[in-house]
Amino acid sequence: MSETTTYYDSLIKWHPADRSDWPEVSDEQWNSYAWQFRNRINSLADLESKMTLTSDEHAGVLMTGNKLAMGISPQFFSIIDKDDPNCPIRKQVVPRIQESWDDPLEMSDPCGEDSHMPVPGLVHRYPDRVLFLTTDRCASYCRYCTRSRVVSGVSDQKLETQWEQAFSYLEKHTEVRDVLLSGGDPLLLSDNKLDKILTRLRAIPHIQFVRIGSRIPIFLPQRVTPELCEMLKKHHPLFISVHVNHPKELTEEVRTGLSKLADAGIPLGNQSVLLKGVNDDPEVQKALVHKLLMARVRPYYLYQCDLIKGSQHFRTPVEKGLDIIKSLRGFTTGYAIPQFVIDAPGGGGKTPLNPEYLRRLDETVEIQNYEGKVYQYPNPVE
Numbered sequence: 001m002s003e004t005t006t007y008y009d010s011l012i013k014w015h016p017a018d019r020s021d022w023p024e025v026s027d028e029q030w031n032s033y034a035w036q037f038r039n040r041i042n043s044l045a046d047l048e049s050k051m052t053l054t055s056d057e058h059a060g061v062l063m064t065g066n067k068l069a070m071g072i073s074p075q076f077f078s079i080i081d082k083d084d085p086n087c088p089i090r091k092q093v094v095p096r097i098q099e100s101w102d103d104p105l106e107m108s109d110p111c112g113e114d115s116h117m118p119v120p121g122l123v124h125r126y127p128d129r130v131l132f133l134t135t136d137r138c139a140s141y142c143r144y145c146t147r148s149r150v151v152s153g154v155s156d157q158k159l160e161t162q163w164e165q166a167f168s169y170l171e172k173h174t175e176v177r178d179v180l181l182s183g184g185d186p187l188l189l190s191d192n193k194l195d196k197i198l199t200r201l202r203a204i205p206h207i208q209f210v211r212i213g214s215r216i217p218i219f220l221p222q223r224v225t226p227e228l229c230e231m232l233k234k235h236h237p238l239f240i241s242v243h244v245n246h247p248k249e250l251t252e253e254v255r256t257g258l259s260k261l262a263d264a265g266i267p268l269g270n271q272s273v274l275l276k277g278v279n280d281d282p283e284v285q286k287a288l289v290h291k292l293l294m295a296r297v298r299p300y301y302l303y304q305c306d307l308i309k310g311s312q313h314f315r316t317p318v319e320k321g322l323d324i325i326k327s328l329r330g331f332t333t334g335y336a337i338p339q340f341v342i343d344a345p346g347g348g349g350k351t352p353l354n355p356e357y358l359r360r361l362d363e364t365v366e367i368q369n370y371e372g373k374v375y376q377y378p379n380p381v382e
Contacts, residue, residue, distance in 0.1 A: 011247040011287035014255060017078035021050050030074070033222035037139060037188075041072040047094070051082040060095030067310070069152035070095055071141045073219045079248055088246045088278040093140055099310035108149040108157070110306040112347020119169050121161035125347060129178035132166060133159060134197065138185045139219035142243075144273060144314045146306045146343075151184055159184070167200050170207065177208040187216035187223055191231050198235040209237040213271070217242050218249050221257030229264040241269045242297060245279050247287040255295050262296040269300035272338065273314075274324070280316045282327035289328065289336040299338040304353075307345050318342070318353065326355040330370025 019030060022039075029035045041047055044061045047070075053061070064070045072093045080094075081087035109115075116125040123131035136151050136159035145151055150159035170176055179201055186194060201210055216223050217240075232238055240261060244250060262268055270292050274280055279288065289299045302324070305315045321340045328337045341350045360366035365377040 008283050008287050011284060012291055014250070014252050014291075015079075016252045017075055019074075019078060021078070022074060025074075031222050033220050033225075036073050036075055036220050036222055039074055040140065041074075041077055042070055047072075050077070051080070053094075054085050054096075056096045056098065057085070057094050059097035060099060063097070063100055064095050065154055067099065067155060068095075068141055068143070068145060068148040069154045071138065071152070073140050075221065075251075075253060076140050076219050076249075079251060086277060088275075088284075089248055091278055092142055092144075092245065092275070095143055096313070098313040099143060101310065101312055103309075103312045106307045106309045106311065107345065108309055110308050110345050111146060111343050112345075113147075116347055119162055119165040121159065121163070122166040122169060124169075124173070124176070125349060128175055129180065130170070130176055132179050132181050132197075133161060133183055134163075134181055134186045135159075135161075135184035135188060137188055138183070139188060139216055139223075142215070144275060144305055144308065144311045146308050147184075148308060148310070163197070167204075170201070171204055174206045177206055178211065179207055180211040180213060182213040185214050185216050186212050187214045187228075191228055195231050195234075198232075198238070202235055209239065210235065211239045211241060213241045213243070215243045217257045217261065218244055218254055221251075221253045224257035224260050226260070229260050232261075232266060233264045236265060239267050239269065241271050241300060243272070244270050244288065244292060244297075245272050245275060246284065247291045250288075250291045250295060258295045258297060268295075268297040270297045270338070271301040271303065272299075273303045273305055274316055274321050274340075275305060275314045276316045278314075280320050280324070282324055285324050286328065286332065286336075289338065290332070293333075293336055299336055301350070302338040302340045304340070304342040306343055322353060322355050326370075329355070 019025065047053065047061060061070060076093060080090045113123045116123050118124055121133045136153055138151060141152055149155055149157045198210060201207055258268060272279065279285060292299055302321060304318055304321055305311055325340050340353050342353060344351050357368050359368050359374065363379055365379045366374060367377060368374050
């Protein structure tokens with residue numbers, strides 16, 4: 001890094017995927033999501049053929065047969081720094097033995113989804129919206145996954161889905177106006193299957209809009225085809241929430257995929273998880289939110305890492321998240337500032353947390369701005 005290039009400058013740049021580990025692969029193959037999915041790195045031999053593992057990583061991969069499978073798409077693997085065990089991309093997808101550490105405070109279902117599931121695969125925790133779990137598979141597996149109890153198909157608990165029961169429940173419950181498709185990753189479903197789900201939901205009069213939660217545009221941007229976008233356009237109002245934690249994840253290929261979705265009229269939001277050694281740094285977060293806006297994605301949530309089993313090494317103090325929001329508020333556009341939330345353990349739902357700007361509430365409201373200056377606002381009397 002030159003003397004005139006700052007850390008922020010290095011993070012904000014756009015780079016293509018590094019395909020040097022696949023020298024014989026043609027452009028046609030690389031740009032095929034089917035090829036990307038078939039050639040995921042999902043075994044110790046695959047991984048060790050491409051990088052030298054630490055002892056923690058080697059032991060971590062060995063335990064993935066009964067906890068959460070390993071799967072890394074070539075696209076996502078291409079941005080890993082194979083010489084740096086502390087690479088923020090590497091930490092997210094390469095298993096470590098710390099995932100086996102036992103913490104009595106951690107839970108297999110920290111968001112209480114199983115206890116709010118009236119029919120298999122449908123979570124109804126909030127009054128007017130539901131979570132529709134469509135599949136247990138992803139293009140790659142995040143090591144802090146809040147649904148690791150059911151995702152990837154290797155743990156004792158399996159995800160049971162009953163789509164017809166779910167549709168029947170939604171038809172009867174007229175208070176539901178918002179459906180979030182998640183999993184696993186719904187965009188792994190074929191265009192035809194996803195079209196059928198969206199068509200059924202759109203036929204229910206009281207459902208006003210549908211959302212899709214997906215990491216596919218980041219893990220597998222090749223999946224964002226013109227055919228997929230044309231199909232999704234039929235089902236507006238439709239929103240997609242993507243999941244990007246670090247600016248390095250936003251490659252040129254990812255930007256292209258996100259642009260296709262935006263051009264199809266789909267509002268895009270981002271949900272990040274605050275992770276130790278990955279994005280718990282104000283400069284990293286600033287570069288991330290700015291790069292997201294350049295890709296036409298609105299930063300939406302910054303989550304405190306859930307109390308999922310095996311995530312102790314990822315969690316940061318809550319104060320770290322508050323400090324990050326404080327480092328953004330007033331120092332960049334409001335569009336770039338996500339809401340910092342904790343998903344209350346046991347099923348309490350998303351609870352927003354903000355730095356303290358209110359100093360006193362009385363006849364006069366005393367507030368402190370981003371610079372630390374204090375101002376008075378006359379409080380209207382009822």
